[in-house]
Amino acid sequence: MADDSKTDRRTAAERAYVSVRDSISSGRFAVGERLTEGALAEEAKVSRTPVREALRRLASEGFVTLSPHAGAIVKGWSEKDVRDVFETRALIESHAAGLAARHANAADVQRLAAMAERMEPLARSSPREVMAYSEANRAFHAEILRIAGNLRMEEIALNFMDLGFLVRSYAQFETEDVQRSLSDHRQLVTAIGAGDERCAEAVMRGHILSAALIFRGTGPEAAPRGTRPLPAAPTPEHEKEPSR
Amino acid sequence: MADDSKTDRRTAAERAYVSVRDSISSGRFAVGERLTEGALAEEAKVSRTPVREALRRLASEGFVTLSPHAGAIVKGWSEKDVRDVFETRALIESHAAGLAARHANAADVQRLAAMAERMEPLARSSPREVMAYSEANRAFHAEILRIAGNLRMEEIALNFMDLGFLVRSYAQFETEDVQRSLSDHRQLVTAIGAGDERCAEAVMRGHILSAALIFRGTGPEAAPRGTRPLPAAPTPEHEKEPSR
DNA sequence: AAACTATTGATTGCATACAATCCGTCAAGT
């Protein structure tokens, strides 16, 4: 973060993207807050052009919504939005788990098992290692998707996992939930190792849907208190469906 | 098209996007062809800035691949890419069909039936109405996704349907295939109207996977001869997976 | 002749200046 040296290999657009995305994921920008290009540009120490590029990308990934001439606002998530995302994840990742069970070789299973094992200590040192645990969890799911061998499903599922509200939700996990989650992972490794597609599918579906339950249980005030004043708690519904 | 009047409500970026996308979908740009910002800007009568924006969006939607400092090339589709897309579509849209069967009301079914019916004459006047048929087909699938009520799945499936190679593939349909496709649609309407989730799922899965079979049957020379010289048929594999 | 290096041309990436648009405010009219 203190590395503002000029020898930055990444493009300015990439820096802007990471900067804004992290600020959203970490909750520094409140849901519903309007992001002006100028301010973001100043913060990331680039001009407005790469910031615009970053914002378009973030919009396509679901982090912000932007309307012509009105700019970008941090996207809020209604109950239904969250349910839709988890439902889609459950559909895709359970199918992927089945494919993984079919395709996995010995090395794949070995790797998965190692990853699952590595998560256990992270789960115990609960309160502060949320980020590390979340990262490890993402890597585990990513590995299963990779083994499944469908790039489209991999992209979609990973994008969903990266949406900010997921990371926040891990903070709400009770130790009991974490234990069940770890158990799920072990079961997944076993099922995939045994080549039992149906079992892998079912476990993955349950794994994700139960996570959805926990998250939704945290209630509508899932907005994390960020490092800044939180300019007036926004109404729970920023984008209402136009009834269509 | 002749409307280059200055009273164009759309933004320049939107015009650039449509311009480039249409040129790709229609095959005017060959697979593997390199697209330079300057040329595209001139063609769409805008500056390079909105063209860049359009290219990023097209990349996120899978029409082009772009690498830093190297620009954009029209994306090619390997056998596996196509299989992945159809597999994912089958997974999502079959699930959506099931949801639609659960959620549809009388008006929804009415609308679907009308759309299915309207496609029949388009199918008969086969050779030239490919575009109209393709549009109607897209609308039919889109309506089912809308009824299903999961925005994420809707977005994903529609994006996949819009990928160029699909449109091209319709040109390859034999009348026999079209008849089966129409029959599938009628069956879908019936199943959804009856609230039979399993049936709707199964029919949709078969509908999409059989379309995949037909498409793949057209072989690797699916690259349509465009209106321009086709600068040397590119090798079938432009983007090879880095083996990971 | 082959391989490696330097240079040139073209293209992308970025910054900045300018134009178009939107939103809030205030004034005037009904």
Add this chain to the structure above:
DNA sequence: ACTTGACGGATTGTATGCAATCAATAGTTT
């Protein structure tokens, strides 16, 4: 008092100029 209209500030959208980077070519060396 309420609506309507216009003005002003701020923000987004677009164009253009310049710097950074890459690819290809020519030239040099082994």
